[in-house]
Amino acid sequence: MKLAFSVILLLTIVAVCYASSGDVQPEYLSCVEKCTSQTDISQLPLYLRLLRWTVKQDCGYHCMQNITQYAIDNNRYIHQYHGKWPFQRFFGIQEPASVIFSILNGVMHLRYFRLLKAQVPDTYFLKKFFMVIPITGMNAWIWSTVFHIRDTQLTEKLDYFSAGLYILYGFCVVVLRVFYVRGIWAYIWTMLCASLYLGHVSYLANMSRFDYGYNMTACIIIGTLQTSLWLVWSIIQYTRLGNEERRPFAWMVGVSVVLVTFAMCLEIFDFPPIEQILDAHSLWHAATIPLAPLFYKFLLHDTELETRVTKSAKDKRSS
Known part of the structure; x- marks a missing residue:
């Protein structure tokens, strides 16, 4: 995602x-x-x-x-100003549609934060790591909201940094889940990812001019690794033989990352905002709202199976 x-x-x-x-x-x-x-x-x-x-x-x-x-x-060419299409502002809000859709995305992450907290057993080792996913998601969409309300150098950086955190933490979690990293190694890996993020932000924050190229490259590399791992893993899990090992719900995570990737194509086919309100960027934000539940539903199904298998293994050992 x-x-x-x-x-x-x-x-x-x-x-x-x-x-x-x-x-x-x-x-x-x-x-x-x-x-x-x-x-x-x-x-x-x-x-x-x-x-x-x-x-x-x-x-x-x-x-x-x-x-x-x-x-x-007069049916003439519509120009962009300061890197943006001309939007109709609303009470000083620069991009009202993107603001609304950013808020709705944040609400979706909040909903599944509550569901993960209520439905995932506290005994499941990855629960504490999974709970941070919607937190980083809410953080990203909060700053996306602020940035679209008022575009300044500060709000732009906070939007970039929060999006970068969401991307890097997603990569951190997929490695923990796919490769079954447990115990002290899980915390070591998480601390390593945290150190990389702090180094990334520190480098950009201390530059006299924001390095857009470096930030873009870093996010694309990490995002591609994260998406590829989930996609390959989901295909393997969904097609495995043997009822005990097969995860028929694995398609959810694979489809979610693919659909979000397709949704981003709206940005490629950029166009002047309809009625000076809806542009490709705001429509992309709208498209991600129904896709987040697919990823979180996968997490809920996966943790249910993992805890059931773990409990069964413990019962066998005790008997």
């Missing part, structure tokens, strides 16, 4: 680097300059000031909207 986050980072970088033709439009620049000279910060509504909109940024928004509306009315 994490590979798509990695690809989104790449596509975002491409958008920032190549898709800001509106920024240099003479009519846009002159409009912003004129508006800024005639506007005072006190004239901005309170909700804009609370969200730290400056006069120049607010002027840029209104100039962008005027130019975009003219382009729509």
Whole structure:
């Protein structure tokens, strides 16, 4: 489920680097300059000031909207501004649709956090590791929400860092589960992953300029490894002979990672937002909402089987 986050980072970088033709439009620049000279910060509504909109940024928004509306009315090319499509903001919220879908994704992770806590036995060794999955998921979607509410250098970094944590922790867990890493080695592996993440964040945070290329490469490598392990493992488990060893529910985790990968294709076929609200990125966020349950249902089925097999083995030894 994490590979798509990695690809989104790449596509975002491409958008920032190549898709800001509106920024240099003479009519846009002159409009912003004129508006800024005639506007005072006190004239901005309170909700804009609370969200730290400056006069120049607010002027840029209104100039962008005027130019975009003219382009729509006259069937002309719609430009991007500062690496983003022109969206209709709502009470200062820059991308309302992505905000709503990010919140719904977070709610889905919260729901399965509660189910994992209630249904997975405390005696199951991996429960404590599995419980962190929805926590990192909720964290990622919280900062995605904040970033889409207000795009700043800080919220952008927090969005990247939380997505990176979600990706790396997913890789950490799949290694624990697929290779049956247990005991002290499980904690050593987890600490190693934590150290890698802290090193990753420290490197990016201490740079004078955010290294998008390095961050993208690191996330894609880890996300691809994680997705590949789940997919190969699910195929092997689903097709195994022998009723005691076969896991007929293993298809869930394989299908979930494949469908999320397909959903990310919405980002590839980028297009101007419909009614200046729904774009490819927001639709990708919408597509992931019903896919998260498939992964968590697999975890619930898998832990049920694992605990049943473990209990049966203990009963045999005791008898």
